[in-house]
Amino acid sequence: MKALLIICDGMGDRLTNGKTPLEAAKKPNFDRIARDGVTGLVHTVAPGVAPGSDTSHLALFGYDPCECYKGRGPLEALGENVKLEKGDVAIRGNFATVEGGVIKDRRAGRDEYGLDELAKSLDGMLIDDVKVIFRKATGHRAIVVFRGKGLSAKVSDTDPEEVGSHIKSSIALDNSQEAKRTAMIVNKFTEKACKILDGHKANKERVKMGQLPANAVLGRSAGISEPVVPFGEKYGIRAAAVAGVTLVKGVCRSVGMDMISVEGANGHRDTNLKGKADAALKALDDHDFVFLHIKGTDEVSHDGDFEGKKRMIERIDKEVLEKILKKADLKNTTIIVTADHSTPIGLKRHSADPVPIAILGDVLTDDVKKFDERSCAKGYLGHIMGRDMMNMILDLTDHSKLFGG
Amino acid sequence: MKALLIICDGMGDRLTNGKTPLEAAKKPNFDRIARDGVTGLVHTVAPGVAPGSDTSHLALFGYDPCECYKGRGPLEALGENVKLEKGDVAIRGNFATVEGGVIKDRRAGRDEYGLDELAKSLDGMLIDDVKVIFRKATGHRAIVVFRGKGLSAKVSDTDPEEVGSHIKSSIALDNSQEAKRTAMIVNKFTEKACKILDGHKANKERVKMGQLPANAVLGRSAGISEPVVPFGEKYGIRAAAVAGVTLVKGVCRSVGMDMISVEGANGHRDTNLKGKADAALKALDDHDFVFLHIKGTDEVSHDGDFEGKKRMIERIDKEVLEKILKKADLKNTTIIVTADHSTPIGLKRHSADPVPIAILGDVLTDDVKKFDERSCAKGYLGHIMGRDMMNMILDLTDHSKLFGG
Numbered sequence A, B: 001m002k003a004l005l006i007i008c009d010g011m012g013d014r015l016t017n018g019k020t021p022l023e024a025a026k027k028p029n030f031d032r033i034a035r036d037g038v039t040g041l042v043h044t045v046a047p048g049v050a051p052g053s054d055t056s057h058l059a060l061f062g063y064d065p066c067e068c069y070k071g072r073g074p075l076e077a078l079g080e081n082v083k084l085e086k087g088d089v090a091i092r093g094n095f096a097t098v099e100g101g102v103i104k105d106r107r108a109g110r111d112e113y114g115l116d117e118l119a120k121s122l123d124g125m126l127i128d129d130v131k132v133i134f135r136k137a138t139g140h141r142a143i144v145v146f147r148g149k150g151l152s153a154k155v156s157d158t159d160p161e162e163v164g165s166h167i168k169s170s171i172a173l174d175n176s177q178e179a180k181r182t183a184m185i186v187n188k189f190t191e192k193a194c195k196i197l198d199g200h201k202a203n204k205e206r207v208k209m210g211q212l213p214a215n216a217v218l219g220r221s222a223g224i225s226e227p228v229v230p231f232g233e234k235y236g237i238r239a240a241a242v243a244g245v246t247l248v249k250g251v252c253r254s255v256g257m258d259m260i261s262v263e264g265a266n267g268h269r270d271t272n273l274k275g276k277a278d279a280a281l282k283a284l285d286d287h288d289f290v291f292l293h294i295k296g297t298d299e300v301s302h303d304g305d306f307e308g309k310k311r312m313i314e315r316i317d318k319e320v321l322e323k324i325l326k327k328a329d330l331k332n333t334t335i336i337v338t339a340d341h342s343t344p345i346g347l348k349r350h351s352a353d354p355v356p357i358a359i360l361g362d363v364l365t366d367d368v369k370k371f372d373e374r375s376c377a378k379g380y381l382g383h384i385m386g387r388d389m390m391n392m393i394l395d396l397t398d399h400s401k402l403f404g405g
Helices: A028-036 A053-060 A072-079 A115-122 A177-198 A201-208 A231-235 A246-254 A273-283 A296-302 A306-327 A386-396 B028-036 B053-060 B072-079 B115-122 B177-198 B201-208 B231-235 B246-254 B273-283 B296-302 B306-327 B386-396
Strands: A002-008 A038-043 A089-099 A102-105 A130-136 A141-147 A216-223 A239-242 A258-260 A289-294 A333-338 A355-360 A383-385 B002-008 B038-043 B089-099 B102-105 B130-136 B141-147 B216-223 B239-242 B258-260 B289-294 B333-338 B355-360 B383-385
Touching (some): A002 A386, A072 A141, A072 A246, A089 A177, A115 A177, A115 A201, A258 A273, A273 A306, A296 A306, A355 A386, B002 B306, B053 B386, B072 B141, B072 B216, B089 B177, B115 B130, B115 B201, B141 B216, B239 B246, B246 B289, B273 B289, B289 B306
Parallel strands (some): A239 A289
Antiparallel strands (some): B038 B355, B089 B141, B089 B216
């Protein structure tokens, strides 16, 4: 038996005019999986805990985020396919616009013109004996990696996350020499980067074109990744992932899944859903476990867009689930649909509300006919914890190992 | 968003003639919270564990009682507003009547005449270099604190909890010198106290008036309190508590909540419920979280009084909930009603049966229309653990912190 796990980011919700987006959407294929399968609710990290997409995916993959989550920086780096070495400090960066020392735009107007070239001008910089690896990421984003001996991730952000403020000095978050030295290096980098970017011809062109110059780099979420037992080794299966958004790609790479690229899978609401579904189906040919991630549901939630979320769910139903239910070998494939967390429309942020799950396969079915929060609450599975989900999937697909005699 | 948590002590129950007191009571306001809100069951400490009101409240406040519960003595002391210093051994005391070395009444006839004066005669006593702080508490109760270097709480009770027995000698419960010494000091205190009380003029007056003399002190539940991270710091909110009963006041003080006094809030079935409701509503003005505790439901349960419990629930419905639902700003206040444990009428003691919970606020409502044990078992929340409740409340009131990126 194979398994196809489909996670729709931030899909869970609360009530808007008495309904959740899942309750309001027309989604016959989601409902078919609930009706013909088994349902329940998942607390992805723990009851009452509002998780990020990084910690929630780690938990759903069976890795305890309290132990193995080392910050968002290294996961973003892995997501952009930056190879990390032992002890590398990875930071999420933004190209920003600074005027007279004050932040005018945290995203340099979101325009990507010249950013590749600007990124190259910072890549390879040496600060004392520490090498800077600098990569442009999606949009205005960047990855900054500090490589050298005796660095620490216990340093504060330089991004004040506020327009009108000065870039913050990074400070050590503990008393170690390593943290103090790393903070000093981060600050030197910020200063040098400003100088290099400010005089760069790509920025002169941007200004000439009426765009904001990308003349500063703001950094956050420093982390040093630590290796975990790879997914394949942990579970004795071959796993692949189809994901568009950098952070989730990073989580998948950090646990050693095979990453499958899909043209137009951009992590946004206009992503290439059909292409992702096809890629996931194809990956089932030579993998035991395929993970398909869809980000759009979270994006519309952060925008507080109820109708957009409803439409996104309907698109997933039509372009992903209908195709998968038609084309997958359902006799030999267990299909799991769920979310990594709720992002209620009314809050525009992640919440701790548990998310619905439905599993189609060799399962004990229940009376639930609809795939939504309140229907699945009545399902056979009850409330389950994210950390238990992989073991349940392994057991349902005949990959579990007996514990005991 | 603010939160008002109402805990009715020992309200959960089993069946008496086919119904629980909650099922038998007429309580439209409890039912409204269930109907318009979301429901479930709470295992306050853990499934199968019958908790005291101290351990259950600690768990519901998000403190692991297995780690931070240090015995009832220090909590009772804090409840009576006795300031404890590091290393103080606090013991719950009873004024009792002893005749010829044998306990005649464990509560000295429950008459308080002269007890203040008798308490003063014991306060400040020195035993070796250990100082005794002695305070009369509610009724026949007292707080005994031993202050000095190198004391231990690992000493046995002197209260045999049986009329007709001798006062027990305290013995060390481990092999440490500290425990041996502390037991010796407790025994010297018991002996000295008997001598002082026996000859005291207040006791002569009691006897003249036909009352039993309060001529002995029985001790139990020695403990040394250890500081915990204060509630406000742990959760980043300002919290207040309205409670009448000493033990629960002690728990609230031990976690650093602001304590609000209410005239006539005595922890009994004739407590000033309206005054407590008013105080809780007022406290919401300048606190993010208000805890309202009502003891009466537990008192009637220990008496095995089904009709009394039903009436107490109906009084709470009318005098507390009706007022709160009318006067609170429900748009900006999440209301939570639950219990700290069950005290089944048929048992007259605490049990491990989970307790119903209902939450009115920005929640996913369910089909449950009644607030009682069996109705709430069908609720959307399912079975939750007491330790998770605070995180859920924080998340529902927009005070949760994202875990991850």
